[in-house]
Each structure stands twice: as structure tokens, then as C-alpha cells.
Amino acid sequence: MLKKALFLLLVFILFPGISNAEIKTYIHTVKQSFGGSQSPDDARVGAIAKAKREVLEKAGTYLESLTIVRESVVEKDEIIALAAGILKAEIVSQKNFATEDTFGIVVKAKVDVDTSILEERIKKLLQDRSLLEKYKENQKHEKELLARIKELERENQKLKTLPAKEQKKKKEILKNQFREATQGLTASELMNKAVVFWKNGKYTDPDKALEYLNKAIILDPNYTDAYGNRGNAWSDKGNYDLAISDYNKAIELNPGDAKAYYSRGHAWWEKGNHDRAISDYNKAIELNPGYAEAYNNRGLEWTIKGNYDRAISDYNKAIELNPGLAIAYNNRGVAWVNKGNHDCAISDFNKAIELNPGDAKTYIGRGIVWEKKGNYDRAISDYNKAIELNPGDAIAYYRRGVAWAIKGNYDRAISDYNKAIELNPRLAKAYIRRGLEWTIKGNYDRAISDFNKAIELNPGDAKAYYSRGLAWHIKSNYELAISDFNKAIELNPGDDLAYNNRGLAWYNKSNYDQAISDYNKAIELNPNRAFAYYNRGLVWADKGNYDQAISDFNNYLKINGNKDGKADQVRQEIRNLGYTPKY
DSSP, X not given: OHHHHHHHHHHHHHOTTOOSOOEEEEEEEEEEEEBTTBXXXXXXXXXXXXXXXXXXXXXXXXXXXXXXXXXXXXXXXXXXXXXXXXXXXXXEEEEEEEOSSOEEEEEEEEEEEEHHHHHHHHHHHHXXXXXHHHHHHHHHHHXXXXXXXXXXXXXXXXXXXXXXXXXXXXXXXXXXXXXXXXXXXXXXXXXXXXXXXEETTEESSHHHHHHHHHHHHHHOTTOHHHHHHHHHHHHHTTOHHHHHHHHHHHHHHOTTOHHHHHHHHHXXXXXXXXXXXHHHHHHHXXXXXXXXXXXXXXXXXXXXXXXXXXXXXXXXXXXXXXXXXXXXXXXXXXHHHHTTOHHHHHHHHHHHHHHOTTOHXXXXXXXXXXXXXTOXXXXXXXXXXXXXXXXXXXXXXXXXXXXXXXXXXXXXXXXXXXXXXXHOTXXXXXXXXXXXXXXXXXXXXXXXXXXXXXXXXXXXXXHHHHHHHHHHHHTTOHHHHHHHHXXXXXXOTTOHHHHHHHHHHHHHTTOHHHHHHHHHXXXXXXXXXXXXXXXXXXXXXXXXXXXXXXXXXXXXXXXXXXXXXXXXXXXXXXXXXXXXXXX
């Protein structure tokens, strides 16, 4: 008994991988006659496609029995798409046959189902609904082509009953129709090869996808989905003009194709043409009122245009149609942030993370809200998670750098900006923030160098000029400071800080009237900015206008209280001028 137990133990040690896995094999045979207008090559292509489809249908009956499929929302016509996406149908034999009456071909197809990995493959495909949809579309297209060939075969059988002259004419027409249909099947097979590279809404290798899709379109110039998919590949390569051209063709071939309008809308968005994007999303929704993704994308357009209420309305509809659409919660969270409703934003980001815990961008979004709520430690925690999920995300490093800076840890902030710039050398705002930290650390030359780079990358960024103006001011180069503040104001006339700091530069140049003019404008733009009153008060005092100076100092105390710890100093300045502080 002891020996038996020892033997069994050794078996489990030596063969730890023993499991209940098995290979289920499905075989299907198709016998296809040919003749008349149908060439042997066309018959072979049709028979192969038919055999592969029907063996996948057999395997699909097994998939339907699995718990993961039964418990998922899988429609009947998605079973064949699911089978096509996770199983490989292969041809194991092709043989010609001949009888007294006909010639033909016998094709045998096989599918091996490895049950040890099947559930994981099903799970992955069910999670990537856009990929499943592509397989579904292609299986539908293939089914239509096979039905077309069957119809042509019936027409082919009738040839014998026609008069010789009519038979010859009809035979040539049918021959071309058979060829067109079988070329369509070959194009459909090429589409399947392209779709292999589709993952989570984009092509992982758009060049390889283009190679297959170009061939598919040559074989079938009226293949609507091939144009749509090629448009997606061009879009993934950043060539939005070629993408739009392909979507235009898809719409020309099928004006009712909601997906083509949706995809073209996305391309317009990438090109910055938000009105045309909205127009296309409107059409996609008109054609398919249940198109959750179209509502989501239109909501994004409204967000960009600053219409947050319309954006939230669209996100609400997207979520109503598809409660599992994580990106809609994420985007609605962004809209709530812009409306200043941080609690609703956090709630939406939490839901997005629950639905899709692997999306780094949602952690970044939630981190930004924690920053706005003053919880910098939780913000940094979210940025850490984003970086863990996507170490190549420059924005995650940039945002974490901002949080470190607010916490006063400028060295860690600079380290994060360095990484952000390494990952994206064109991220202008990272140069601005790093320049600001160099300014705080007293390294003004390095700061100015960073601001120069930011301006080179984005000459229309008012913050870059404003920040460089600060550095010039600290270096006592008031002329260059004023020049930069001028540019900042030109780009952003509503920036009260730019007027305030230009006023300070004028004051340091002893140009009191210009200084007061700028402080007046700063206060007009933001009447609650306490230090603008204080700065103007200093100028009035130097000009000998003490009543005006005291009024401004008192306004400073009224607005600011002792938030910055300078209240006693300002009160003493009032007393030094012979007045009594009001506050």
C-alpha cells in the first residue's frame, strides 16, 4: 500500500500538467459539382468556403453548450462569428470526382477544439465586442455570397433548357457572375486575415491589415466593409485624409452604413473639424438609434466645444443603451470635471475603472479630480497606477509631476517632467511646468530654455510667454518681461495675472501710470484678486496719492484676510501712512 502511494505521488510530481483537457475534432465534407458556366476553380473556391463555414457551424453547436456562452449576451448569429474568431477551420483534403453525368470536387474541412484554452479565448473575444462585430459582419457577407453562388448554380442547371443562341449568351453572363462571387469569397478570406490584427478598437499592425485589405478591394471593388476597414487602418496610421476617402466610398456604396458615418466622424475629430464630426455622428444615430458609441463620441465633441450639458445628455444615452460602456462613464466624468462637479466625476471614474480596470487614462482622469479636491496623495496614487498600466504614457508622468510640485517636491516633479518629455518630446506643457519648477529653484536660465522650447513647439500658448515673462522679470530684464507679457495678453486677453505682472514690470521701471493702467485692467478682469489691489496701492503710495493707496490696502485686507500671513504687514503699512486699518 505504501509503494502504491509513493508511485502516485511521483506521477503527480513528474507530470504536474495533467488535466482534463481534450481535443474535440469536427469534420465536414462538401461535394460540389461543376460545369456549364461554373469553372473548376470557381467551384473549388466556393466548396472550400462552404466546407469551412459549415464545419465552424458544427463546432459552434458545442460553443453554445458552454456555460460562459450561455451566460453571456450572445445572439444566435454571433455564434458562427465567435467560432470564426477563436477556431481555425482547415482543409484536410480536396479530391476531384467524375461520374457519367457530372464532374466535381469533394472538400473535407476540419476544426480542432482545444478545450483547455477555449474558455479563455471566448472570454477575450466577448470582451472585445468590436472585434466580434467584425467577424459577425464578415460571416454575414460570406453567407450572402454562398447564397448567391447557390442561386447561380440553379440558374446554371437551367442552361440546358434554353435555345442554343440564348444559352451561349446566358452562359457568358453566368460565368462572369460566378467569377465575381468567388472573388468576393476570396476577398472575404483576406478580410478575415486583416481582422486578426484588430484589437480593442484599432489595428495593432495597420500596415499588414492594409496589405490584405488592398488585395480584397482589388478582387471586389464593391466590398463596402473592406473600404470601411481600410479607412480604419489609415486612421490608425494617422492618415485621416485617406481614411475619409475610404469612408466616403463605403457611404457611396451603402448610404445606410451607420458605421461608415461613425468612423468618418472620428476621422474629422482627429483633424479638428468638430462640426463635420458632429454631423456624421448625427447621421450615424439617425441610421442606428441604438448606436451607443456614436452618442459617446458626439458627447466628446460637445465637451470639446464647451457644451457640457449636451455632452452629459449624450453620455447618459450611451450608458442607457450600453451600461457596460466604460469609456462613456470616463467621458461623462470629464464633463462633470469641466462643470465643477467633482463628486459626480469621481463616481463616474470609479464606475469606468470597475468596468475596465486596465484603462490607464481613467486613473489619470480620477487623479486630476483628486488634485482639484486638494487630495494630492490620492492623485499621485492614481497616477502611479496609470504608469503601472501604461509605462509609456507621457501624460501620467506629467500629471504626477504637477502633483509633486504642488506638494513642494520639486525634484520629483522635475524627474517626472523629464520622463514625460523623454516619452513625448513635443509635449509643450511639460516644458512649461519644468520651467516653472526651475524658476522656483532659482535656475532661471534653465527655466527660460524650457519656456523657449515650449514656445517653439506651440507658439500660440499664452502660458509659455507668461511664464518666460516671470523668469525675465526675476532676472530684472523688465523689457523682455514686458514683451512676453504683451504676447501673453495678445493670446489671452482675459488673463488678469498677465496684466498684474506687466504692471509690476512697469512699476519696477518707474512707469507708474502704465503700472496703474495694468492693475486697473487686472482688477476689472478679476475683482477678487487681492494682491492686485495691494500692488496698485504701492504705486499710489509712491505717487503720493495716499487716499487711493489706503483704499487699495483695505480692499486687500477685506478680500484676503490673513490667508498669506501678510495682514499685519499691510496694516502696519497703512499706519505708517498715518491711517487706521479698516480690517
